[in-house]
Amino acid sequence: MEAFVTSWLATLPTFATPLLLASVGLIIAERAGVVSLAAEGYMAVGALAAAAVTLTTGQPGWGIALGVLAGAALALLFGIVAVVFRADQILAGLATVAAGLGITGVVGREYVHQTFEGVAPFDPGMLGTIPWIGPLLFGQDPLVYLALAVTVASWWAVFHTRFGLRLRAVGEDPATADVAGVDVQLHQLVAVALCGALCGLGGAYLSVAGSSVWVEGMVAGRGWIALSLVIFARWQPLRAVLGAALFGGVEALLPRLQAVGVDMPVYLGAMLPYALTIAVLIAAGVSRVGATAEPASLGLPYIRQDRR
């Protein structure tokens, strides 16, 4: 039992980290009032860019950097359509998901199924022998720790800086923020780009740290799960750690159970994360989280001349 739990906990962050990064990114965008449905697309381009650059240069660091940039670039495309040209955020988001999946399908043909040397976990040494939690705490790859640092930094930026205050003001009441001299569109664009960058990093994690290979469709709905985690986290970056750990824990459980010989239908088991997401949304609906914690102007394009 102890061995099982220890090895399960050790693999949990690998599954939780991409979800955490994406949901923190989405929280930043939604705090600025922008529903950015395209997390799935940002993650897809991030995963491919990171894998492609790592394959050509042999440097996972450069791969990750390019993955971040690719996510941010696709997010800026969405931002131009939805924020500057005030298009319906949901339709623009869906179109951006398709753009991301389409681009990766076309460009990725050259890179598919080629394994490479990705980011390796730290050797925990003596600390890894601590029962239950040794490998969990000390045996992860550098990106896991980076993701936690990014989460704390995002929490601090959103709640304890002038920029974060303006960001939240734009998401709650853009007209008032506008009168106070805050550039609404600029803040929304920056938030969307940050969202894309973090989702791109999450995607890069999937290919460079999670599996050391790129395959089409490897994001597999994680962007949509992250979108639901935002509601679970009540738009609080630190609470997203909890949600990501819950989902990562469930995802990590399946291969562990198979490893110890538990016989279960593969495809029904694979439904679990999606079913759990729906359950979380139902729980959030019952407790009316959306009505209390959601930024008041979420999803509404702002036009100064509509101000009341």
Next chain:
Amino acid sequence: MLDGLTLQRRQHPSRRLTFGSYAGGLAAGLGLSAVLLLIAGVPPDSMVDDLFTQVFVDPGGLAQTVTLAIPLVLVGLSSAIAMRIRFWNIGMEGQLWLGAIGAAGCAIHDIGAAPLRLPLMLLAAAASGALWIAIPLVLRLRLRVSEMVVSLLLSSIAFLLLQHLLFGGWRDPANSFPVSPPFDPVEQLGLLGFGNVHTGLILAVAAVVFTAILVDRTRLGFQATAIGLNPLAARAAGLPVAATTIAMVLLSGALSGLAGGVIVAGTEHRLTQFIGMNATFSGIVIAFVARFKPAGVLVAAFAVAGIYNAGNTLKVFYALSDGIVVLIQSVVLLSLLVAQFFAAYRIDRVRGVTA
């Protein structure tokens, strides 16, 4: 940003302006797509031949395009109906899978007498699609859970259910691929004598006529339009918001389910893993390009079917992936969304002071 410009929402954009921005957006989207294809290595002269002549003029290619258009018409209608009442159905692919499973279940288990088999299969397809959309519908009406993410995640679950069946109980033992046994002839839609075009075409056209009448000529359609435009005003005016929403959303799910049934009974003649056609996104693109009008869906679905058909050529001759088909649709939708801006707002330059 852009403090030198102000935006004024136009109260009544003129017909010319609305049409002009739509045509401009469509032209820009198709132009950008052509540029993308050039970058991807498709030579300009073959673009006309492979992407237009072979797809819309050559009889064999045209028949293939029409065959592909049949389910696309149904998912386009499905999307248009859901959007009309502001229900974000982005799980049409899942409803399509469930429809395919429902129809295949009737065929594999020989449910009903042989002459009734085909109608039963199509009925099961529509009912399965409606059942699958009923989940996000109930959650939204009872608990105000966003239908968007739920319907999308249900697509993933539907696909896994399909794989569970195809790798398990429904697998054809005589086939090395995970597919169901082939359907009997009575379980297949008949051919119309033009390539692979089957009687599903009649069904699709009938669905267009039915939804056109429903949307433009009936009380239910009028109520749905009113609710879509302003749900609060509709409620205040005493319209039956819940009942209308339920009716329209179930119809949307049934149409996507029917699309799945038509694919397995008309084209594949067995249940396979490769019938999804990106139904969700294509349906949205078709509905949007058609301005949510049923008659327009017929035209838009035909055009998108042409892109799919051309995509198969590109895959073979230029080693391009299916992604290009999705990318082209995405570029067209983004262009149309941007173009709408110019019809919806008047842009004024402010001199001297900023507003």
